[in-house]
Amino acid sequence: MNLKEFYEKTEGNYGSVTTRFGGEKLALKFTLKFPDDPSFSQLEKALGEGDEESAFRAAHTLKGVCQNLSFDSLYVCAYAVCEALRSGNMDEARRLFPRLNDKYVATIDAVNQLKATL
Amino acid sequence: MTGQKSKYTLLVVDDSEMNRAILAEILADYNIVEAKDGREAIETLKKRRDTISLVLLDYVMPVMNGFEVLKKMKRAGMTEDIPVIMISSENSPSYVQQAFELGVIDFISRPFDALLVQHRVANTLQLYTKQKKLARMVEDQIVQRERQSSAMVHILSNIVEFRNGESGMHVLNIQSLVKILLTRFLKKIRTHAFRSEDIDCICMASCLHDIGKIAIPSSILNKPGKLTPEEYEIMKTHSAIGADMLSRLPLMQDNHLLKVAADICRWHHERFDGKGYPDGLKGDEIPISAQVVSLADVYDALTSKRVYKDAIPHDKAVRMILDGECGAFNPKLLDCLKEVADDLPSLLEITAKSLVAERTPQADARTLLRRTGIQSQEHALNLLERERTRSDYLDAMTEEVEFEYTLDPPTVRMSSWAAEYTGWGESFTIEQDGKKMICGMTPDEFFKLSNKIKNTTPENPAIDHECRINVNGRSIWARIVARSLWSDDDPPRYKGVIGKMMNIDAMKSLIETLEYRATHDSLTGVLTRAAAEEKIKTRLKGTKTKKAFIMLDLDYFKQINDSYGHAFGDTILKRIADKLNASVHGERDIVARVGGDEFFIYLENYKDNLDAIAGRIFNAVTDESEEFRLSVSMGIAEYDALLFKDPEQLFLAADRALYTAKQTGRGKYLFYDSSMEHTFSNISRIADKNLGENE
Known part of the structure; x- marks a missing residue:
């Protein structure tokens, strides 16, 4: 799998990320680092503990990282959770979380496949 | 990494390590320092304030968010010299507006473009470097202007003394007395409307109280005997003439010192009971500056030896004034005089000495800047800000042409007002063919100026040049204050010049006239x-x-x-x-x-x-x-x-x-x-x- 195929598979925007980063090099580097980003697990933990503020920050950060890497479909899911938390709606956030979770797991899988083919 | 960029250290503040890493990668040409939240950012800024050239700031962060960081920076005066670029996915207008109000210089929204980030950072750094240079230049100019006006004050007061056949002691005595009385008066009335620099200003301005005497025929001025009623009437015109002269001085339209001096000139012969001249002002209608100078003038006249009288001893002079034998004064001021009376001779001596020490103009300007209570650099930046937002209208008022000259391409740029004023256009190239006029100067004159600029160094970049310049078919005396700009390379490369050209025509001819009249x-x-x-x-x-x-x-x-x-x-x-x-x-x-x-x-x-x-x-x-x-x-x-x-x-x-x-x-x-x-x-x-x- 190459980077372009990765973006196709995860429904990201390959054209946008390579344009913004001026080529594949940086996009690849940070895509591979994506699993190290702790914001998803922080969000999961905070939701479990009912820590609204930490949950919002984690969701916001995750959203920002997705935005930077043009992980568009993951971004959309993170966005929904983030906005729910911003308005203090914990229940709504919990309702929306599984969708984000599925998408996140799929993205990590794809990153691992990408890593394996390099 | 290029040598030039690595000189700058950037602080990247973001709670996501991933985001910091991306920015660090994009800005790999610079030294990067990272902070993972607002508190860490403030700590780093406090420790490394002098080395950090720019901050890239995220908004949503734990412990302290981006706005809180900005507020803290602003309170500590850091936003004045460290530019902040905000990076955020929040981009509602109210949010962006608040960010700008808090002092961010630029705003980048996510997802950001690597090239855009690089350009914005580079541009901001360049702008701030230039702004800092300009700030320093403005600061120099303030110092220069203060120096100039205090020098001007001394020239003018010397002319009067010279013509009056008085020694410098008269002016110095008045100055000292004014200082003593005003300081006392200030303690008494406890008003916040009056500050110590006002005293200094009045004190300096008091030198000029008799400047109008320059227009009085010397046969009257230096007449040894008693003046006839007609002669006395002529003599009395000196107060209004002095005020008029000062208010007509060019380049000094907004000069506080000369405004105060004009007040003193006009009203130092008014009386508290309204029976003085020229306007018959009464009580507090007379500015306190003029009231104090008037009292000081009377005391000095009494205690000095004149051709037609001996010096009256100090205690007798005070008694005569307090008894109302020598005019009508503000009772509060008379109280002040009474209170200091016993110590006056020794106070006068001490004060005169300290005033003489302060007379070196450099000290004047420096203390003035220091006394404003803010860092001169910051002060200068505020002024720069004012300068930048100043309209063409004000440009026209002061007749100052601001210009910028870049070497590559060799182009001069100026404001639209300046372009019209000089008739040279807003942007033009300089061609030297040895015959044509360049910027209103003969090739010889231009050569002198460009030689001065050529002799500048990054350490000594400023020049100050006076010459005749032709603007719109009119020949004027101009003063050009400018500085050369240098790149950050090693060795630095000469890049161009920024500066100002002022019309000093009226000032020159005024001084010439005054000197002529005096001699x-x-x-x-x-x-x-x-x-x-x-x-x-x-x-x-x-x-x-x-x-x-x-x-x-x-x-x-x-x-x-x-x-x-x-x-x-x-x-x-x-x-x-x-x-x-x-x-x-x-x-x-x-x-x-x-x-x-x-x-x-x-x-x-x-x-x-x-x-x-x-x-x-x-x-x-x-x-x-x-x-x-x-x-x-x-x-x-x-x-x-x-x-x-x-x-x-x-x-x-x-x-x-x-x-x-x-x-x-x-x-x-x-x-x-x-x-x-x-x-x-x-x-x-x-x-x-x-x-x-x-x-």
Whole structure:
């Protein structure tokens, strides 16, 4: 799998990320680092503990990282959770979380496949 | 990594390590310092304030969010010199607006473009570097301006003193007294409207209180006896004239110091009871500055020795003022005087000493900047901000042309007002072909200016140049203050110039006029005695060239005045001056009015025989074809190494010859010879006579 195929598979925007980063090099580097980003697990933990503020920050950060890497479909899911938390709606956030979770797991899988083919 | 960029250290503040890493990667040409939340950012900034050139700031962060960081930075004055670029996915207008209000210089929204981030960072750094340079330049200019106005104040007050025949002590005494009284007054009234720098300003401005006397004929100004009612009326005009002169000074329109000085000039002869002049202001209608100077002036006049009176002892002077014998003053000010009265003589001495120490203009400007209570750099930045937002209208008011010159391409740029004012266009290239005028300057003049710029270094980049410049077909005196710009390379490369051109035409001609008035007799237009002696002093030293003095005195002048009136007397004096001017060599010889009806001529390096010259002068003045024939006496002394030890004795010798001519029948001229050695000198006779009249 190459980077372009990765973006196709995860429904990201390959054209946008390579344009913004001026080529594949940086996009690849940070895509591979994506699993190290702790914001998803922080969000999961905070939701479990009912820590609204930490949950919002984690969701916001995750959203920002997705935005930077043009992980568009993951971004959309993170966005929904983030906005729910911003308005203090914990229940709504919990309702929306599984969708984000599925998408996140799929993205990590794809990153691992990408890593394996390099 | 290029050598130039790595000089800058950027602080990246973001709670996501991923985001920091992306930014660090994009900005790999710079030194990157990272902070994972707001508190860490503030700590880093406090520790490394001097090394961090720019902050990239995220908004949503734990512990302290982006806005809180900004608020803290702003409070600590950091946003003044460290630019902050905000990076965020939040981009609602109210949010962006708040970010700008808090002082961010730029805003980048996610997802960001690597190239965009690189450009914005580079541009911001460049802008701030330039702004800092400009700030320093503005700061220099403030210092310069303060220096200039305080120098101006001293020049002007010296002119008045010189003409009044006063010593510098008078002005210094007034200044010291003003300072003592105002400081006391301030303690008493406890108002916040008045600050210590106001005292300094009034103190400095008080030097100029009598500047209007420059326009008063010296015959009235220096009259040893009591003034006639008419003369007194003329004398009284000096307060309004002084204020008028100062308010008409160019380049000084918004100068606080000169405004205060104008108030003092106009109203230092007002009285608290409303019976003063020129406006009959009453009580607190009179600015406190003028009230204090008025009191100080009276005290100084009482305690100083004048030709017509002895000095009155300090305690008696205070008593006379408090008893209301010398005018009506603000009771609060009189209280102040009463309170300091016992210590006044010693206070005056101490204060005068500290004022003299402060007179070095550099100290004035520096302390002024320091006393504003804010860092001068910051102060300068605020001014810069004002400067930047200033409209063309204000540009036009001050007649200052701001310009920028870049080397590559060699282009000069200026504001639209400046373009119209100079007629050179908003942007133009400089072509030197050795013949054409460049920027209103002849190629020679332009060469001088460009040479000055060429001689600047990154350490000494500033130039200050005065020259004549042609703007829109009009030739003006211009002052150009500018500095060269250098790249950050090693070695630095010369990049261009930023600066200002000011029209100093009016200022130049004003100073010339003032100097002319101060050195020339207002009635006849010839030099005053003091000015002439100053001019002759150095020329008198040499013994090689021929030199001679002629003293001339109009006979029976008192009778002319008594029978035909003073106005006629004045025309006669003017006629004599004109005749004298016409019969000597204009550039080489010097004609001066000693005072009253007495003139002298200094001749040097003359070709003709002195007897012939003297005869010619004598005949010109006593011209028989004139309707009113004059009778004059002249004494002449020619330098002769056998007769005189040194040329300085010539003046006295000519005077003795004149005295002898007067004693032996008048209406003739005599050459000095050794037989006159023991006659009374005319000079000493004048001195004696003056003393006699005043007693």
